Amino acid sequence: xxxxxxxxxxxxxxxxxxxxxxxxxxxxxxxxxxxxxxxxxxxxxxxxxxxxxxxxxxxxxxxxxxxxxxxxxxxxxxxxxxxxxxxxxxxxxxxxxxxxxxxxxxxxxxxxxxxxxxxxxxxxxxxxxxxxxxxxxxxxxxxxxxxxxxxxxxxxxxxxxxxxxxxxxxxxxxxxxxxxxxxxxxxxxxxxxxxxxxxxxxxxxxxxxxxxxxxxxxxxxxxxxxxxxxxxxxxxxxxxxxxxxxxxxxxxxxxxxxxxxxxxxxxxxxxxxxxxxxxxxxxxxxxxxxxxxxxxxxxxxxxxxxxxxxxxxxxxxxxxxxxxxxxxxxxxxxxxxxxxxxxxxxxxxxxxxxxxxxxxxxxxxxxxxxxxxxxxxxxxxxxxxxxxxxxxxxxxxxxxxxxxxxxxxxxxxxxxxxxxxxxxxxxxxxx
Numbered sequence: 001x002x003x004x005x006x007x008x009x010x011x012x013x014x015x016x017x018x019x020x021x022x023x024x025x026x027x028x029x030x031x032x033x034x035x036x037x038x039x040x041x042x043x044x045x046x047x048x049x050x051x052x053x054x055x056x057x058x059x060x061x062x063x064x065x066x067x068x069x070x071x072x073x074x075x076x077x078x079x080x081x082x083x084x085x086x087x088x089x090x091x092x093x094x095x096x097x098x099x100x101x102x103x104x105x106x107x108x109x110x111x112x113x114x115x116x117x118x119x120x121x122x123x124x125x126x127x128x129x130x131x132x133x134x135x136x137x138x139x140x141x142x143x144x145x146x147x148x149x150x151x152x153x154x155x156x157x158x159x160x161x162x163x164x165x166x167x168x169x170x171x172x173x174x175x176x177x178x179x180x181x182x183x184x185x186x187x188x189x190x191x192x193x194x195x196x197x198x199x200x201x202x203x204x205x206x207x208x209x210x211x212x213x214x215x216x217x218x219x220x221x222x223x224x225x226x227x228x229x230x231x232x233x234x235x236x237x238x239x240x241x242x243x244x245x246x247x248x249x250x251x252x253x254x255x256x257x258x259x260x261x262x263x264x265x266x267x268x269x270x271x272x273x274x275x276x277x278x279x280x281x282x283x284x285x286x287x288x289x290x291x292x293x294x295x296x297x298x299x300x301x302x303x304x305x306x307x308x309x310x311x312x313x314x315x316x317x318x319x320x321x322x323x324x325x326x327x328x329x330x331x332x333x334x335x336x337x338x339x340x341x342x343x344x345x346x347x348x349x350x351x352x353x354x355x356x357x358x359x360x361x362x363x364x365x366x367x368x369x370x371x372x373x374x375x376x377x378x379x380x381x382x383x384x385x386x387x388x389x390x391x392x393x394x395x396x397x398x399x400x401x402x403x404x405x406x407x408x409x410x411x412x413x414x415x416x417x418x419x420x421x422x423x424x425x426x427x428x429x430x431x
Contacts, residue, residue, distance in 0.1 A: 202380025
């Protein structure tokens with residue numbers, strides 16, 4: 001946070017709030033990645049207003065989970081994998097790292113494919129060439145840009161999410177029906193409903209966010225020189241600042257989620273489009289934003305493509321970075337985006353390999369948009385055991401000291417574990 005000097009007045013109000021924003025905002029924005037947009041769009045198209053309530057009711061659980069992860073990073077000065085390594089057996093550590101690496105690598109592949117498919121709506125380049133361009137661009141930015149510069153880039157890319165809230169303001173709505181669907185949960189006990197709601201849970205409360213936010217809080221501490229002799233020097237002031245950042249990021253994320261669900265329900269479902277087969281179908285949801293222009297269809301594709309590409313550029317580094325933090329922490333490698341390539345070869349090696357494997361996944365014949373939805377469901381299942389560990393760690397007095405979880409945090413974390421576990425079990429039960 002900016003320091004006050006006699007020659008420079010203290011920042012107030014909105015500008016002071018902006019200085020607090022950091023890993024929480026980036027994590028919240030990355031949560032609405034191409035996988036999130038595709039899953040929420042498919043949900044709205046398939047079930048109309050039927051799952052609007054998920055955005056409202058998931059907010060406190062999502063906020064609690066990410067607050068716990070960030071708090072673990074701030075208090076211990078270590079990422080999630082490093083804390084697991086210090087306090088649990090090797091099989092548990094390898095299972096945790098394996099889960100996040102596998103889920104993230106598949107997610108990377110789906111996001112790169114979605115970026116290429118979105119770009120094809122605008123330019124007639126081969127899919128293969130576009131995936132290579134995006135992969136190389138992301139790796140160059142992540143490896144050769146300093147953390148301070150890169151974190152600023154990630155903040156600005158979050159603005160790509162604004163197209164959906166703006167569209168909500170344009171579309172005519174039966175607001176009484178929308179409000180009712182937002183507040184009163186609608187649940188169906190069939191495979192199709194439980195499959196997609198597991199995907200909604202999985203792309204909202206997702207494994208890569210756990211590892212990323214914890215590790216980025218550690219990066220922030222290093223930038224501010226708060227870690228002395230391996231231990232962070234913090235106070236409740238640091239925790240409160242983190243909570244403001246985290247809560248802001250999660251609120252923005254869930255407002256955007258609600259807007260995507262509502263736009264897809266209003267534009268696609270209500271016009272008979274109940275299955276999104278490709279990027280062009282998903283882009284149609286934004287046509288009301290530009291309906292008065294002669295080339296409304298093209299402009300909608302342009303806005304959709306910019307959003308998907310911008311958020312992909314934001315999310316893929318978060319995915320590969322969180323996998324790299326997990327592996328590096330497990331094997332005591334030097335880790336961090338503040339290091340140059342030659343000083344953290346293992347860390348950057350994981351980033352390169354996971355991104356390259358993600359790229360290769362696009363050439364096994366899976367439709368990019370469908371892959372995004374299946375990836376979200378995979379994340380919904382993988383998150384369950386990770387939530388169990390995070391809940392235990394955050395509540396441990398031995399690990400967290402006076403900053404351990406209070407009754408509210410513990411209650412929300414255990415409830416999240418039960419709800420997400422129950423959704424995954426119910427989905428498998430109804431196959």
